[in-house]
Amino acid sequence: MSELIVGIDLGTTNSEIAVVRDGRVEVMAVSGGVRLLPSVVGIADDGALLVGEPARNQYVLHPERTVRSIKRRMGEATRVPMGEQDYAPQEISAMILCRLKQIAEAHLGRPVVKAVITVPAYFSDAQRQATREAGEIAGLEVVRIINEPTAAALAYESSHKGARKALVYDLGGGTFDVSVVNLEGDVVEVLASHGDNHLGGDDFDHKIVEHALEHLRVRHGVDAGAQPMAMARLQRAAEAAKIALSDQPYAMLSEEYLLEHEGTPVHLSLELSRDDFEALIEPYIDETLAAVHVALSGAGLTVSDIDEILLVGGATRTPMVARRLEQELGILPRGEVDPDLCVAMGAAIQAGVIAGAQTPTVLIDVTPYTFGTGALAELNGETYPYCFVPLIRKNTPIPVSRSEVFYTVIDGQEKVDVTVYQGEDPDALNDIEIGRFTIEGLRDAPAGNRIVTTFSLDLNGILHVSSREKDTGLEYSITIDNAIARFQADDLLQARERVRTLFGEDAGASAAQPRDEAGGRRLRVEAGALVEKAERLLGGAGAEDAEDLVNGIEAVRDAMAGDEAELQTAMDALADLLYYLES
Numbered sequence: 001m002s003e004l005i006v007g008i009d010l011g012t013t014n015s016e017i018a019v020v021r022d023g024r025v026e027v028m029a030v031s032g033g034v035r036l037l038p039s040v041v042g043i044a045d046d047g048a049l050l051v052g053e054p055a056r057n058q059y060v061l062h063p064e065r066t067v068r069s070i071k072r073r074m075g076e077a078t079r080v081p082m083g084e085q086d087y088a089p090q091e092i093s094a095m096i097l098c099r100l101k102q103i104a105e106a107h108l109g110r111p112v113v114k115a116v117i118t119v120p121a122y123f124s125d126a127q128r129q130a131t132r133e134a135g136e137i138a139g140l141e142v143v144r145i146i147n148e149p150t151a152a153a154l155a156y157e158s159s160h161k162g163a164r165k166a167l168v169y170d171l172g173g174g175t176f177d178v179s180v181v182n183l184e185g186d187v188v189e190v191l192a193s194h195g196d197n198h199l200g201g202d203d204f205d206h207k208i209v210e211h212a213l214e215h216l217r218v219r220h221g222v223d224a225g226a227q228p229m230a231m232a233r234l235q236r237a238a239e240a241a242k243i244a245l246s247d248q249p250y251a252m253l254s255e256e257y258l259l260e261h262e263g264t265p266v267h268l269s270l271e272l273s274r275d276d277f278e279a280l281i282e283p284y285i286d287e288t289l290a291a292v293h294v295a296l297s298g299a300g301l302t303v304s305d306i307d308e309i310l311l312v313g314g315a316t317r318t319p320m321v322a323r324r325l326e327q328e329l330g331i332l333p334r335g336e337v338d339p340d341l342c343v344a345m346g347a348a349i350q351a352g353v354i355a356g357a358q359t360p361t362v363l364i365d366v367t368p369y370t371f372g373t374g375a376l377a378e379l380n381g382e383t384y385p386y387c388f389v390p391l392i393r394k395n396t397p398i399p400v401s402r403s404e405v406f407y408t409v410i411d412g413q414e415k416v417d418v419t420v421y422q423g424e425d426p427d428a429l430n431d432i433e434i435g436r437f438t439i440e441g442l443r444d445a446p447a448g449n450r451i452v453t454t455f456s457l458d459l460n461g462i463l464h465v466s467s468r469e470k471d472t473g474l475e476y477s478i479t480i481d482n483a484i485a486r487f488q489a490d491d492l493l494q495a496r497e498r499v500r501t502l503f504g505e506d507a508g509a510s511a512a513q514p515r516d517e518a519g520g521r522r523l524r525v526e527a528g529a530l531v532e533k534a535e536r537l538l539g540g541a542g543a544e545d546a547e548d549l550v551n552g553i554e555a556v557r558d559a560m561a562g563d564e565a566e567l568q569t570a571m572d573a574l575a576d577l578l579y580y581l582e583s
């Protein structure tokens with residue numbers, strides 16, 4: 001049996017402890033399946049020491065005997081008051097480490113005396129030394145201190161061989177760091193690091209709390225800000241709403257009997273959309289993107305030198321983070337290793353390597369495909385009815401469930417066709433259609449009626465897609481078995497190659513056929529959209545224009561049966577007419 005060394009992520013908001021066993025990385029449960037230990041320490045009413053969730057729970061009511069975010073004070077020659085006494089930051093951190101050590105010992109059934117602990121890349125010598133001391137106070141020999149981005153990169157790249165440069169974007173509860181790292185074999189070098197150690201998911205929660213406070217002021221004329229109990233509830237509700245908005249387009253903040261105002265109870269019931277939430281947090285995301293550029297220039301690199309972006313920290317589950325990074329840097333960020341746990345996993349991998357265990361791997365189930373639906377949106381600067389809207393991106397860990405809101409496009413629209421695609425192409429018609437259904441019987445509403453579509457993919461590759469009219473609850477759904485057992489893109493290429501070889505030289509032309517067919521199909525779809533648009537204009541057109549419109553529509557319809565050049569000519573004529581009528 002190899003030596004036992006654990007890996008610890010001693011975080012500002014949460015801490016975790018992990019170990020490598022039988023070549024696998026395990027993050028140990030703190031209680032009932034939960035693997036995050038809140039990095040909060042406190043003294044209870046009866047003088048008992050509280051670590052983790054119970055300490056976090058008492059913070060709002062008893063801040064004087066509770067300590068949070070001690071990591072920010074590490075390395076300072078200071079004393080932190082807690083209850084009747086005060087403590088060095090190392091001592092408070094040691095209490096968290098002690099608790100983690102106990103958890104590991106209970107889990108493994110043997111004493112744990114050695115650990116690898118992670119610290120932010122920007123930590124000074126004094127801060128690293130304080131972390132080491134915290135370990136010693138807790139009865140742990142700190143065999144190595146490693147940088148958090150290094151640990152994250154190890155969790156992602158434990159089996160990767162080639163050299164590559166990665167951007168590690170780490171947005172936790174209260175801190176943000178971005179690092180540029182060079183990965184080569186087992187060696188991870190941090191080239192540059194930048195960040196803000198007072199920015200994180202907690203700020204997102206505060207924005208929601210402020211939004212709710214404003215609602216309470218306007219709607220009920222009350223100021224809940226001065227009431228600690230109500231604020232504690234609001235903070236929890238805000239965090240829960242934020243987390244829900246990572247997977248759904250809407251979330252409810254509802255707290256019954258939140259407080260009393262002039263003798264009557266005040267209930268909070270406020271719906272928040274993802275769009276509203278994103279508007280609230282946009283300035284923070286902008287700040288992080290600016291820091292990304294600072295880190296890149298600090299490393300003397302440009303965006304094009306970066307091979308991949310790794311997401312670390314719970315707050316990176318906010319979809320806007322990956323979306324904005326992709327827009328800004330043109331790379332789809334990787335988030336498949338649980339962003340809350342990947343630093344602890346990397347620490348355990350490093351510990352395993354030091355202990356001489358076989359090179360451990362992080363095993364995760366991810367979807368190899370992107371799944372989504374089609375919608376009317378802008379494609380290449382033009383409105384196009386079959387834009388691909390991905391709901392579940394490839395490499396997302398499964399099981400997963402994601403929802404998105406769509407809107408009807410015409411007044412009184414009674415039905416919506418929902419097509420399910422697998423692929424990556426922004427033009428849904430170039431992706432693979434794997435199912436479709438229609439939601440019909442919608443209420444009589446102006447354009448903009450909200451339809452919430454949910455994609456749920458389970459471990460067996462079964463994809464369940466449902467669409468619900470938000471205001472009535474009317475719902476239709478479809479289940480697609482074997483959604484991830486279809487032809488992989490590479491297989492498709494190889495298959496084409498095989499067919500090509502079998503058919504000799506001429507097969508080149510026939511292999512290209514599907515693309516031409518797709519082009520022809522697209523032209524016909526565009527023609528259909530053009531005709532629909534012309535028909536909508538018919539109602540409001542004068543007699544003369546109406547006649548021209550009818551002729552134009554007929555010409556396109558006739559040409560649909562003919563060749564593409566003829567169809568294109570008829571479409572151009574109709575498009576010119578629409579342009580003239582609309583301008």
Ligand code: AMP
Binds near residue numbers: 012202239340
């Ligand atoms: P960490 O410090 O890495 O543990 O990250 C904690 C932060 O991640 C807190 O602000 C959490 O509210 C936030 N968080 C956790 N899960 C999610 C989620 N699904 N969506 C958005 N934020 C999340």
